[in-house]
Amino acid sequence: MRPVPKTDPRIKLVKREHKQVDVLVVDDDASLQVLLSEILKLEGFTFDIASTGKEAFGFAMKNSYKLILMDIKMPEWDGLTAIRSLDFVQEIQKIIVISAYLDSQMLQELSKEPLVVGWLEKPFDPNQLIEMIHRVIKK
Numbered sequence: 001m002r003p004v005p006k007t008d009p010r011i012k013l014v015k016r017e018h019k020q021v022d023v024l025v026v027d028d029d030a031s032l033q034v035l036l037s038e039i040l041k042l043e044g045f046t047f048d049i050a051s052t053g054k055e056a057f058g059f060a061m062k063n064s065y066k067l068i069l070m071d072i073k074m075p076e077w078d079g080l081t082a083i084r085s086l087d088f089v090q091e092i093q094k095i096i097v098i099s100a101y102l103d104s105q106m107l108q109e110l111s112k113e114p115l116v117v118g119w120l121e122k123p124f125d126p127n128q129l130i131e132m133i134h135r136v137i138k139k
Helices: 030-042 053-062 079-086 104-111 126-136
Strands: 019-026 047-050 063-070 094-099 116-121
Touching: 019 030, 019 053, 030 047, 030 126, 047 053, 053 063, 053 079, 063 079, 063 126, 079 094, 079 104, 094 126, 104 116, 116 126
Parallel strands: 019 047, 019 063, 063 094, 094 116
Antiparallel strands: none
16 A cells, blocks of 8 residues: 655645536626526526626636626626636536627627627517527526
């Protein structure tokens, strides 16, 4: 039997415990947060809410999400900055962008992002969003 090597007491191993959540809503508009919360509750999904891209990144470092619903225009980090940052978080699966600012240049940028699986322009049809969510999260 081989001896177990001693670990350096100065090195601390950090074990991250992740909470599994279905959806992370990222939008700075309180009324849209309420609408998306109601839709997700009715559909039986668990969710968290962040108001900025930077806050979303913090949530993603602590939890595992199957889907992120992301706005583009927000304070601190915009949606595109957040999407590019979240690409490094392995637990993130898919992102649906919901924004009023989806011009051709933004759509071209979003189409290059591997995590983005779709987008909806505000105002959007809730039934279309529900359909998109169910395509990503199989319940």
